[in-house]
Amino acid sequence: NAGVTQTPKFQVLKTGQSMTLQCAQDMNHEYMSWYRQDPGMGLRLIHYSVGAGITDQGEVPNGYNVSRSTTEDFPLRLLSAAPSQTSVYFCASSYGTGGNEQFFGPGTRLTVL
Amino acid sequence: GQQLNQSPQSMFIQEGEDVSMNCTSSSIFNTWLWYKQDPGEGPVLLIALYKAGELTSNGRLTAQFGITRKDSFLNISASIPSDVGIYFCAGHNNNDMRFGAGTRLTVKP
Secondary structure, eight states, rough: OOOOEEEEEEEEEEETOOOEEEEEESHHHEEEEEEEOTTTEEEEEEEEETTTEEEOOOOOTEEEEESSSSBOOEEEEEESGGGGGOOEEEEEEEEESSSOOOOOOEEEEEOOO | OOOEEESSSEEEEETTTEEEEEEEEESOSSSSEEEEEEEOOOEEEEEEEEEOOOEEEEEEEEEOOOOOOEEEEEOSOOGGGOOOEEEEEEEEEEEEEEEEOOOOEEEEE
């Protein structure tokens, strides 16, 4: 199993540009989530999904959209990037719908100029 | 919102020493978890705790779920150089996970 994979690893955007961060898992996990990690802070939950077709907001959802059309994929979309969205983004997944023991991807480092 | 206070922020210890770090919250959590993050990588789960008062070990690591469900601690015994990294506590309720700010551990050989 590849586990949780994320692409790209690094990305630089200009303010106002849009992009999609990709996340995929091959463990047949129901629960998937997106976090952002800023310097000196823990991870903060952006959006999560408890199964295909179901998504919900986390602690910091503004400026981000998600969809879950398949069990395997959970892309995160930035519609109009802002410098405040400069961060490291992590995708995670877990068995079942509770989202407790989560496995994390390697992260995407995003810089918005 | 639910805030987790993790301490200490950083620790510098000698190889072979024991380490203790803890996490407190003003809110109750149903699950407490401890993760380790190496530079440039995602967090890796070390220990998950599911019941108040539970004490769980994973090799040299021991963690406890506080009886009030508002705190947890992690102990590392006989530290080795590969223990270097950032340790995060996390509290989980109903699909929502909250993380502490992390404890950065440096181990001097």
